[in-house]
Amino acid sequence: MKGCDISIEGVSKSFGTFNALEDATITINKGEFFSLLGPSGCGKTTLLRIIAGFETPDSGIVTFDGKNIIGIDPNKRQSNTVFQNYALFPHLSVYENVAFPLRIRKVDNKTINKKVMEYIHLVQLDAHVYKKPNQLSGGQKQRVAIARALINEPSVLLLDEPLSALDAKLRSNLLVELDAIHDQIGITFIYVTHDQSEALSVSDRIAVMNQGKVLQIGTPFEIYESPATEFVAKFIGETNLFDSRVVECVPYKNDEFMVTLDVPELGKQIKVTDYDETKQGQQVSFTVRPEKVRITLEEPQSNNKEINVFKGIVEEPVYSGFQSKLYVKLDNGTELKVFKQHQNYLEDGPEISWKDTVYVSWSANDGYIVEVINQ
Amino acid sequence: MSRQKLLASRNYGIPYSFPMGIWFSLFFLLPIGIIITYSFMKKGLHGGVLWQPTLDAYAQMLNPSYGRLFIRTLQVTFISTVLSIAIALPCGYAMARSKMQTLLLFLIIIPFWTNSLIRINAWIAILGNEGFINETLRKIGLIHESLPLLYNQSAVILVLVYMYLPYAILPIFTAMDKFDFSLLEAARDLGATKPQSMFKVLLPNVRSGIVTAIIFTFIPIFGAYTVPLLVGGKDSYMIGNIVVDQVTKVRNWPLASAFSMIITVVSTAGVLWMMGTSAREAARSKAALGKQDGAL
Numbered sequence: 059m060k061g062c063d064i065s066i067e068g069v070s071k072s073f074g075t076f077n078a079l080e081d082a083t084i085t086i087n088k089g090e091f092f093s094l095l096g097p098s099g100c101g102k103t104t105l106l107r108i109i110a111g112f113e114t115p116d117s118g119i120v121t122f123d124g125k126n127i128i129g130i131d132p133n134k135r136q137s138n139t140v141f142q143n144y145a146l147f148p149h150l151s152v153y154e155n156v157a158f159p160l161r162i163r164k165v166d167n168k169t170i171n172k173k174v175m176e177y178i179h180l181v182q183l184d185a186h187v188y189k190k191p192n193q194l195s196g197g198q199k200q201r202v203a204i205a206r207a208l209i210n211e212p213s214v215l216l217l218d219e220p221l222s223a224l225d226a227k228l229r230s231n232l233l234v235e236l237d238a239i240h241d242q243i244g245i246t247f248i249y250v251t252h253d254q255s256e257a258l259s260v261s262d263r264i265a266v267m268n269q270g271k272v273l274q275i276g277t278p279f280e281i282y283e284s285p286a287t288e289f290v291a292k293f294i295g296e297t298n299l300f301d302s303r304v305v306e307c308v309p310y311k312n313d314e315f316m317v318t319l320d321v322p323e324l325g326k327q328i329k330v331t332d333y334d335e336t337k338q339g340q341q342v343s344f345t346v347r348p349e350k351v352r353i354t355l356e357e358p359q360s361n362n363k364e365i366n367v368f369k370g371i372v373e374e375p376v377y378s379g380f381q382s383k384l385y386v387k388l389d390n391g392t393e394l395k396v397f398k399q400h401q402n403y404l405e406d407g408p409e410i411s412w413k414d415t416v417y418v419s420w421s422a423n424d425g426y427i428v429e430v431i432n433q
Numbered sequence: 434m435s436r437q438k439l440l441a442s443r444n445y446g447i448p449y450s451f452p453m454g455i456w457f458s459l460f461f462l463l464p465i466g467i468i469i470t471y472s473f474m475k476k477g478l479h480g481g482v483l484w485q486p487t488l489d490a491y492a493q494m495l496n497p498s499y500g501r502l503f504i505r506t507l508q509v510t511f512i513s514t515v516l517s518i519a520i521a522l523p524c525g526y527a528m529a530r531s532k533m534q535t536l537l538l539f540l541i542i543i544p545f546w547t548n549s550l551i552r553i554n555a556w557i558a559i560l561g562n563e564g565f566i567n568e569t570l571r572k573i574g575l576i577h578e579s580l581p582l583l584y585n586q587s588a589v590i591l592v593l594v595y596m597y598l599p600y601a602i603l604p605i606f607t608a609m610d611k612f613d614f615s616l617l618e619a620a621r622d623l624g625a626t627k628p629q630s631m632f633k634v635l636l637p638n639v640r641s642g643i644v645t646a647i648i649f650t651f652i653p654i655f656g657a658y659t660v661p662l663l664v665g666g667k668d669s670y671m672i673g674n675i676v677v678d679q680v681t682k683v684r685n686w687p688l689a690s691a692f693s694m695i696i697t698v699v700s701t702a703g704v705l706w707m708m709g710t711s712a713r714e715a716a717r718s719k720a721a722l723g724k725q726d727g728a729l
């Protein structure tokens with residue numbers, strides 16, 4: 059494989075009194091599509107700039123295949139960057155922009171022509187070779203930037219929110235292409251984004267960051283289904299989060315535990331399964347994703363103790379085509395977010411609408427204890 | 434054709450340019466016309482011209498000593514312009530990247546508040562035998578005899594650069610200010626060294642500013658006469674000084690006009706050449722594109 063292993067060890071960086079990065083430690087595997095995900099100001103771009111060589115960390119090291127690269131000039135690193143604002147050279151044509159890295163290396167014209175055409179073809183810009191950047195659309199500009207960053211055959215491609223300036227449709231198309239390019243050339247991609255759906259859909263693994271700290275590293279599935287902290291749970295997708303206290307924790311099937319939680323906001327005890335043992339009286343944060351909550355007009359007839367059922371009134375249904383987002387006000391006043399998929403055309407029984415009395419329920423398996431809050 | 438397109442297709446701007454036209458005719462075309470006419474007339478006895486067409490003035494100009502003077506003027510102008518641009522480039526770069534742009538711009542403009550003659554005389558006070566530099570060097574014991582800093586070619590170039598530097602800095606700063614400095618990072622990322630990123634990315638993108646700066650410095654320096662007169666020596670005379678001498682002392686107005694014509698022609702040729710390089714560059718890249726298009 060052509061990529062390289064990257065290891066970020068205890069990297070910190072502050073600007074004045076602002077701590078942009080605190081003790082970030084991430085290991086990225088050869089050929090991986092790795093995303094740094096977080097809100098603006100979380101330090102993801104700073105980390106990318108450190109890897110690219112535009113910033114020097116205050117402490118910690120970054121290694122490419124085991125070799126420390128801190129202190130090496132950006133032009134001597136095996137990484138190339140795709141910038142958020144494209145950073146195309148306005149005085150050069152598409153052809154010359156892509157050829158720039160080769161011209162710097164004084165490659166002969168014949169080789170340049172062959173390679174430039176190859177990479178322009180890779181990003182499907184064959185029809186625009188001799189245009190200047192100001193004659194291109196945003197999506198085309200970004201393709202040029204990608205071709206230009208790849209032509210040097212770097213071991214690592216760094217992408218700094220490359221799609222954020224494009225409209226939604228184009229963004230998802232380009233994302234699929236980016237994924238295809240990654241599969242085709244097989245180098246390591248480090249993708250910085252604040253858009254969780256982008257990160258979830260293409261990444262092999264994701265590091266979720268906030269306020270300069272790496273909160274969780276995992277596959278998209280792990281990040282979504284078992285968020286490590288409240289922040290991760292709230293930032294990735296939508297969720298219902300409640301502070302709760304452990305009432306009981308007993309062994310359950312396999313190596314799971316069945317936990318009974320007292321949730322003051324819900325007004326009664328609920329059941330949830332968890333792989334980690336918790337102690338009685340411990341404060342925890344409990345979450346249930348809106349799409350995992352069932353909503354019915356009749357009370358679910360089940361004696362199964364593992365189903366949590368609440369009664370409430372639909373406060374605000376938001377129809378969005380493939381699904382409806384419903385805000386259900388429980389009897390004790392707490393609002394719960396529920397997503398209802400429209401799998402069949404008007405066949406889910408009577409339509410649930412505004413001010414209907416409904417029952418919301420979820421199985422103990424679908425809830426999740428996010429974080430044990432130490433006090 | 435829609436009404437809007439119709440309106441756009443006729444150039445309604447032209448009538449509004451008449452104040453510019455009047456100004457241009459009255460203060461540019463007319464005087465130039467007078468000078469051209471005078472240069473082809475016979476010299477009047479006590480100044481002025483006799484209305485007899487002749488090429489006398491241009492014949493007098495063929496004198497080899499005037500040829501040497503012309504070459505020297507070009508030399509001094511060339512060196513001063515190159516120095517001004519060389520200093521203005523880093524200045525403009527630093528100003529464009531600085532957070533105190535307004536203050537720095539202000540500092541560049543401050544010298545214009547003082548009359549240029551006073552500023553030239555200030556240089557005499559600095560460079561003279563009893564001037565600031567010589568006095569200081571004497572005090573710290575580095576020299577005993579005064580250094581001949583004034584009344585030579587170097588003094589002329591120094592003061593010319595000082596006088597016209599703001600005219601070079603301002604257009605270069607304006608161009609640099611519009612430049613997206615993240616392009617330098619992109620260049621570095623793609624393998625360029627620091628100097629390579631400056632020469633291959635920064636300079637081509639601030640080209641228009643540099644061309645303007647060259648025009649703004651080259652033309653006034655080529656016609657300069659106060660600076661060589663006040664800080665120059667015997668061998669520092671420039672064409673501007675000849676023009677003044679011919680008008681005020683020798684009272685040979687046709688010759689003065691002929692020399693003026695030289696200044697005008699050289700300046701215009703310089704401007705056209707500078708503007709032509711951009712056009713030629715564009716044409717060349719277009720031709721290259723056409724060729725490659727054919728090859729595809």
